[in-house]
Amino acid sequence: MTPRLHPFTTLTLAACAAGVTTAAAYWPLSVAVALAAVALAARRGVAGRVLTAGAVILTPLCLSLLVLHGLFFPEGQTVLAQWGPARVTAEGLGFALELGTRTTACVLVFLLFSFTVSVPDLVSALAGRRIPPQFGFVLASTLTLLPAVAGRLDRIRQAQETRGMVVGRGLLSRLGALRLQMVPLVLALIDDAGSRAQALDARGFGSPGPRTSYREVADPPAQRLFRAAVLVLAAAAVARRIVASWPAGVPS
Amino acid sequence: MTATTRTALQIRIEAFTFHGEDTPVLTDTALSVTPGSLTAVLGGSGSGKSTLGKLLAGWLRAGHAGQFRGSLELGGTVLEFRGVPDDPRINPAEWSRRVAFVPQDAAAMLSSVRATVAEELAFGLENRATAREDMLRAVERTAARTGLSRLLDRDPATLSGGELRRLAVGCAVITEPDVLILDEPLASLDAAGAAQVEDLVRSLRGTGTGVVLLSQAADRFAGEATHWTILDAQTALDGGTVTAAGTPAQLAGSAELERAGVIGPHGPGGIGSGAVGSAGSGVAAGGRRPGPVPAAAPGPAPASLELRGVGFGYARDPRLPGTGAQDRVLRDVDFAVRPGEIIAVTGPNGAGKSTLLRHFNGLLRPTEGDVLVCGRSIAGVPVGKVAASMGLLFQHPRDQLFERTVLREAAFGLRQLFGKAGAEARSRAALAEVGLSGTEEAHPAELSASQQRLLALATVLAREPAVLALDEPTVGLDRHGLEALQGAVGRAAARGAAVAMVTHDLEYARRNAHRVLELSGGSLRDI
Known part of the structure; x- marks a missing residue:
């Protein structure tokens, strides 16, 4: 088994990959980064989840890019087709491809990070860096809240179906059922939140002052050095790219 | 108890009123706790026990949660509260170091963001900046005390009910209160x-x-107490107040205990002797065993509910090794309940009782075998349709109730079955059946926990189903609630409904069912 990467190491890698891809603005690189993210996801066994979530986020985004830039790109010269004011230009399509692949690469990289990072490790690492514990708590509970709400909704639906509620396939029927499920759901969530807040207060969560961490997340010197190096290299690559694309003929 | 014993904690409540309410939830109540003692506060549902516990523990704070007039004394320091803005303020974190509270819903105690039992135990210490070496020692010590040593690496979300309760107690006592x-x-x-x-x-x-100990049962555990305090509301509109206090020997069997709705020493099984029979079901007549066991099961009518060779297993997590394998919960279960018959299924926590019950109306579908309701297979029939002949009561009423008033709740969905006038008549009758007449216009959330369960039962009874299936019907009910439950179930059986209940309470099952079956290893057997 490979030694575990510190959450900050994977976070640094993800942020640098996204930063460099954005700065490079070179679609073959974007495609390569996206493919690498998928390959790594497959190796960690989360390819299905990464691709599903990616599709939900990226499909509407890429379609809108295609419509916006593919059809309406004022700078476009090479007209491939035209319907009234809408012109499909090669430049427009190229721009949409550029932007689409870049966004895809960034989204996939961050999805890979969020599906593979150990949340407890991340929260503990954040707490160790004097980041307010409330931040870590919110981060961790956003990830635990969704399954909890889904589980409760399922129980409410079962209880209500048992009382003779037939949920049909139609949209109206589903919306009607949803309305009846919302009342117990919201009441229960408010109730839960109230008692959880009292318990957290009693366990000292609200008190100011320093904190310690029971969970130890190993952060070997090699990984710290690696992070620093990656950050420096990424910054250098971005800087070089900015200098290179600086308009040459700007009068000084 | 000697006169020299130092009092650890003492509370005197003239009145405590939640913000936004007119009547106090607690009046004229006092309690003192000495080191090493066990004090039981006994009372029915809605008597203010939990409020008292939370006030003692600083979970409910004067000024913050409501208006408090009275005093709190901890370790010799007295805090006086007059219900004014410059009353002393309690720091809940500091207070709970000395006075810890474990709520009824143990899961509410947990932070829900810690990955293992050990980290959950340490959460309170982390927030108090305890050095890591001290934390490791405290976690080890507390785990040994609470019997959690082997579970330290488990995810708290996977614990059983008993384990979860011990973890909650562990989280409370790790600061040595x-x-x-x-x-x-x-x-x-x-x-x-x-x-x-x-x-x-x-x-x-x-x-x-x-x-x-805050409890609605004067059971064996409460019997170990050095002192009992009985909380009760004088009228339905009043808050709770102390009606009696003394040793268990003085108060056991007292009128105050009876009136407060506290369940006696024999648990729910000891309640309402003969309730099923006296409800007029007739099945209890000529009992062969002592007690209210309804002896004669009805004749060989066709079964209202029948399971034929039912097998079921939850699919395992596909990411774990052994993909495709299933954990068998039910194996070749044959089971039939006839009209008028009451059958109880018992077994320990986690035996699969609720899984079995969920097969009755199609919430779970068997992997083998068939389920028949009123002689017809329910395979492929939606749960909402099966509900016309099958009423199922869940453990948590909160998930079932969603209407604005008690009456609307009971009448939900009845109009299609019985017309407008019929729906109202039936829902009023069902409310009367469980003793909730007079609460028709209240909001379901205003009812006590025990009454909410009875309301959920009324919503099931109002549909007059051929089969009643009850999941742990006794849990959370006080004595008044249990009596109402037994009366209602007995009358439903007398009208010809088949009743199947699952309960972990063997004594209750023995006293209230024609047949008791035990579910173990996925199979049913008579006991």
């Missing part, structure tokens, strides 16, 4: 789980912790 307050610590635990919690309390008392 002087006083520990437990709200219904044995609710819904089977015998083994209850014994573990009782042992833990004994060992804590042995080391000087004063324990307060």
Whole structure:
């Protein structure tokens, strides 16, 4: 088994990959980064989840890019087709491809990070860096809240179906059922939140002052050095790219 | 108890009123806790026990949660509250170091963001900046005390009810408080789980912790108490107040205990002797065993509910090794309930009782075999349709109730079945059946926990189903609630409904069913 990467190491890698891809603005690189993210996801066994979530986020985004830039790109010269004011230009399509692949690469990289990072490790690492514990708590509970709400909704639906509620396939029927499920759901969530807040207060969560961490997340010197190096290299690559694309003929 | 024993914690409540309410939830109540003692606060549902516990523990704070007139004394320091803005303020974190509270819903105690039992135990220490070496020692010590040593690496979300309760107690006692307050610590635990919690309390008392038990049952555990305080509301509109206090010997069997709706020493099984029979079901006549056991099962009518060779297993997590394999919960189960018959299924926590019950109306579908309701297979029939002949009562009423008033709740969905006038008549009758007449216009959330369960039962009864299936019907009910439940079930059976209930309470099952079956290893057998 490979030694575990510190959450900050994977976070640094993800942020640098996204930063460099954005700065490079070179679609073959974007495609390569996206493919690498998928390959790594497959190796960690989360390819299905990464691709599903990616599709939900990226499909509407890429379609809108295609419509916006593919059809309406004022700078476009090479007209491939035209319907009234809408012109499909090669430049427009190229721009949409550029932007689409870049966004895809960034989204996939961050999805890979969020599906593979150990949340407890991340929260503990954040707490160790004097980041307010409330931040870590919110981060961790956003990830635990969704399954909890889904589980409760399922129980409410079962209880209500048992009382003779037939949920049909139609949209109206589903919306009607949803309305009846919302009342117990919201009441229960408010109730839960109230008692959880009292318990957290009693366990000292609200008190100011320093904190310690029971969970130890190993952060070997090699990984710290690696992070620093990656950050420096990424910054250098971005800087070089900015200098290179600086308009040459700007009068000084 | 000698006169020299130092009081660890003392409360005197003239009145406590929640913000936004007119009547106090607690009046004229006093309680004192001495080191190593067990004090039981007994009362029915809605008597203000939990409010008292939370006030003692600083979970409800004067000014913050409501208006408090009275005093609190901890370790010799007296805090006087007059219900004015410049009353003393309690720091909940500091207070709970000395006075810890474990709520009725043990899961509410947990932070929910810690990955293992060990980290959850340490959460309170982390927030107090305890050095890591001290934390490791405290976690180890507390785990040994609460019997969690083997579970330290488990995800808290995967614990059983009994384990979860012990973890919640562990989280409360890891700071070594002087006083520990437990709200219904044995609710819904089977015998083994209850014994573990009782042992833990004994060992804590042995080391000087004063324990307060809030309970609606004067059971064996409460019998170990050094002192009983009975809380009761004078009228339905009043808050709770102390109606009697003394030793268990003085108060056992007292009128105050009876009136408060506290369940007696024999548990739910000991309630309402003959309730089923006296309800006019007729099935109890000529009992072969002592007690109210309804002896004669009805004749060989066709079964209202029948399971034929039912097998079921939950699919395993596909990411775990052994993909495709299933954990078998039910194996070749044959089961039939006839009109007028009451059958109880018992078994320890986690035996699969609720899984079995969920097959009755199609919430779960068998992997083998068939389920027949009123002689017809329910395979492929939507749950909402099966509900016309099958009424199922879940453990948590909160998930079932969604209407604005009690009457609307009971009448939901009846119009299609019985017309407008019929729907109202039937829902009023069902409310009367469970003793909720007079609450028709109240909001369901305003009812006490016990009454909410009865309302959920009324919503099932109002449909007059051929089969009644009840999941742990006794849990959370006080004595008045249990009597209403038994009356209603007995009358439903007398009208010809088939009743199947699952319960971990063997005594209750024996006294209230024609047949008792045990579910173990996925199979049913008569006991």
